[in-house]
Structures are given as structure tokens and as C-alpha cells.
Amino acid sequence: MIYKVISSLLKNADPEFAHSIAIKLLKNNILPISLFAQKNSSKLQIKVLGKTFENPIGLAAGFDKNAEIYNSIFKLGFGFAEVGTITPLAQPGNPKPRVFRLSEDIGIINRLGFPSVGLNEVKKTILNNKPTGILGVNIGPNKETVDKIKDYITCFESFFDLCDYICINISSPNTPNLRDLHAKDKIEELLKSIKTKQRELNTKTKILLKISPDINDANISEIANIVLSEKIDGLVLTNTTISRNDNLKSPYKSEQGGLSGLPLENNSNEIIKKFFRILKNRIPIIGVGGVHDGSSALAKIKSGASLIQLYTSLVYEGPLVANKINNELVKLLEEEGFASLKDAVGKDCV
Numbered sequence: 457m458i459y460k461v462i463s464s465l466l467k468n469a470d471p472e473f474a475h476s477i478a479i480k481l482l483k484n485n486i487l488p489i490s491l492f493a494q495k496n497s498s499k500l501q502i503k504v505l506g507k508t509f510e511n512p513i514g515l516a517a518g519f520d521k522n523a524e525i526y527n528s529i530f531k532l533g534f535g536f537a538e539v540g541t542i543t544p545l546a547q548p549g550n551p552k553p554r555v556f557r558l559s560e561d562i563g564i565i566n567r568l569g570f571p572s573v574g575l576n577e578v579k580k581t582i583l584n585n586k587p588t589g590i591l592g593v594n595i596g597p598n599k600e601t602v603d604k605i606k607d608y609i610t611c612f613e614s615f616f617d618l619c620d621y622i623c624i625n626i627s628s629p630n631t632p633n634l635r636d637l638h639a640k641d642k643i644e645e646l647l648k649s650i651k652t653k654q655r656e657l658n659t660k661t662k663i664l665l666k667i668s669p670d671i672n673d674a675n676i677s678e679i680a681n682i683v684l685s686e687k688i689d690g691l692v693l694t695n696t697t698i699s700r701n702d703n704l705k706s707p708y709k710s711e712q713g714g715l716s717g718l719p720l721e722n723n724s725n726e727i728i729k730k731f732f733r734i735l736k737n738r739i740p741i742i743g744v745g746g747v748h749d750g751s752s753a754l755a756k757i758k759s760g761a762s763l764i765q766l767y768t769s770l771v772y773e774g775p776l777v778a779n780k781i782n783n784e785l786v787k788l789l790e791e792e793g794f795a796s797l798k799d800a801v802g803k804d805c806v
């Protein structure tokens with residue numbers, strides 16, 4: 457009941473204000489979230505990245521930018537959480553307004569531009585709040601930085617021993633020139649530098665790479681081959697899109713920024729399939745973009761994802777969305793005759 461009242465109040469508030477209230481409620485344990493803890497079916501368990509995930513539904517980057525609420529997220533039934541994007545220095549991000557709810561389309565456009573309290577603050581926060589679940593840290597460069605690779609290395613050095621994986625985010629559309637890092641020579645240089653640092657630090661912390669959905673087939677093939685040869689541990693597919701399809705109804709559809717939610721779903725599934733066909737399960741994919749129920753989660757898994765993340769459906773459906781998706785997913789796996797989640801991975805790609 458309390459969830460319904462708060463959710464409907466927040467749905468009508470300014471999106472960034474509503475988000476800050478949600479973070480405060482979760483951070484200060486104002487909601488009795490432990491009441492909603494549920495035991496996962498063993499069917500949802502999956503071994504990926506050398507870890508056993510109790511369920512495949514994770515929180516996508518951007519919601520817990522400064523790593524304030526990941527332990528509450530685990531209590532809400534998420535199998536893992538990715539915090540960030542964290543930049544080396546604190547920065548305010550772009551001018552407001554910069555988040556728009558496309559309610560008619562069940563989407564969001566954001567052009568936040570990595571607002572971050574900076575790595576020192578976030579590091580302190582994580583050290584004071586030991587993660588009780590699987591934690592990823594998503595890292596990116598400051599807006600003004602010319603040598604972006606240096607910023608990724610600085611962040612990697614700061615967080616590698618505080619989390620289970622580091623996600624290198626080269627795909628936000630809201631930091632000038634960031635997506636240029638998808639070019640073959642640039643991505644090669646970036647990944648080689650990170651791998652060298654990983655060897656120097658003698659760490660087994662996994663390295664994942666988060667990719668844009670706005671890339672062509674030739675670029676997909678280049679990136680897939682580079683991540684294989686550089687032995688990157690996984691891909692996160694995808695970030696938000698700068699494309700707008702003609703069916704969008706919301707008055708905000710022409711706002712600049714990255715579009716997420718339902719309008720992104722098919723696009724991200726297609727990218728996942730294309731990567732999966734090349735990678736052939738040698739590197740796991742975390743699928744993200746428009747997941748909101750059991751069947752959209754299963755569609756991502758069948759497209760080639762071993763794990764899922766979501767952001768926009770948490771805004772539209774509220775804090776019980778992970779439990780809902782997990783329950784629906786168990787039923788769907790049974791109905792479709794899959795003994796486990798692993799059996800369904802990539803089934804639409806054959």
C-alpha cells in the first residue's frame with residue numbers, strides 16, 4: 457500500500473526530483489523492504505563471470521550513480537547491482553532539465569552527462585558499506601578530460617578491489633566524443649591499457665565493456681574480435697540510443713539525449729543477437745534495454761544474454777519489479793521446457 461501511494465506521487469513529480477527521493481527512501485531504510493525478500497527458485501541460478509548469481513536480474517548503471525543504495529537493491533530481489541558511472545573528479549553533469557519521462561512510450565530520455573561525486577567519495581561510501589551481493593562498478597571519464605584512457609585507468613585502480621567487476625562505459629551519448637572510443641584502433645588501445653593495468657595489479661576482478669546500440673555490423677564484428685583477442689570478460693549490451701523511431705508519441709520525443717525503456721527493447725535485442733552469433737558464448741553478455749516483465753527478460757536471454765539489467769522499468773513499475781520478473785521468468789522457463797536459465801541462452805540465435 458505504502459509503495460503504491462509513494463509510487464503514484466513520484467510518478468507525477470519531476471523525474472530527477474523523484475529519483476532523489478527514491479534514493480533517500482532506500483538509503484535511510486525508510487521503507488520496510490526486507491518484507492519483500494523472496495527466495496529464488498533454483499531455476500534462476502546461473503554461473504557467470506566465475507560467480508553464482510541467485511537470479512539474473514541486475515540493476516543497470518545510472519540509478520545508483522554514487523553507490524548509496526546497492527545493499528537495499530539486493531534486498532529488493534535483484535541478483536546483482538552495477539553502480540556508477542563514476543568519474544575520477546566530482547562533476548555536476550549537464551544543465552537541468554536533463555531527464556524526461558516519455559510516459560506514453562514507457563521510455564526515458566536522459567542527458568545527465570555523468571553527474572558524479574567523484575571517485576574518492578564513492579570509494580569511502582563503499583568501504584563503509586560492505587556489499588552483501590554481487591557488485592559491479594561502472595566507470596567513465598570526466599567531461600573535460602582529453603586523455604580519456606587515463607581516466608579509465610585511474611578509476612580501475614581505485615575500484616578493482618572493492619567490487620566483483622568493473623564495467624568500462626564508452627557508450628553514454630551525453631559525454632562529448634565518448635562514443636568515438638568504439639572505433640577499432642581506439643578501443644584496442646583502451647582495452648590493451650586496461651588489461652596491462654589488470655596484470656600489473658595482479659587482480660582477477662572481471663572487466664566488462666558497455667556498448668552503444670547505435671553501431672553498424674562492421675563495428676560489431678570489429679569490437680567482438682577485439683574483446684576476444686584482449687580476453688575481456690564480458691559485454692553489457694546496450695546503453696541508451698540516440699535514434700528515435702517514428703512511433704514515439706510523447707511530446708518529449710525530440711529532446712536530446714539517450715532513449716531507454718520499451719522503445720529501446722528490439723534494438724538492443726538485435727545487437728545482442730549479432731554479438732552472440734560471433735562470440736558463441738565464449739564471453740557472457742549482460743542484456744539491457746526495455747526489460748520490464750518475464751517475457752521481455754526471456755527474450756533477452758534467448759537473444760544471447762546470460763544476465764539482465766534494467767533501469768527504466770524500475771521507474772515505471774516500482775521497487776517490486778525484480779521479484780515480479782523473476783517469478784514470471786520461472787513460469788516461462790517451465791512452460792517452454794527449459795531445465796535452467798543457461799539452457800535458454802542464445803536459443804533465438806540458432
Ligand SMILES: Cc1cc2nc3c(=O)[nH]c(=O)nc-3n(C[C@H](O)[C@H](O)[C@H](O)COP(=O)(O)O)c2cc1C
Pocket residue numbers: 516517518519521540541555564566568570594625628666694695696715716717718720744745746747765766767768769
Ligand atoms: C536516467 C538514466 C541515467 C543513466 N545513467 C547511466 C550511466 O551513468 N552509466 C551507464 O552506463 N548507463 C546509464 N544509463 C543507461 C542504463 O544503464 C541502461 O543501459 C539503459 O537505460 C537501458 O536500460 P533500460 O531500458 O532498462 O532503462 C542511464 C539510464 C537512465 C534512464
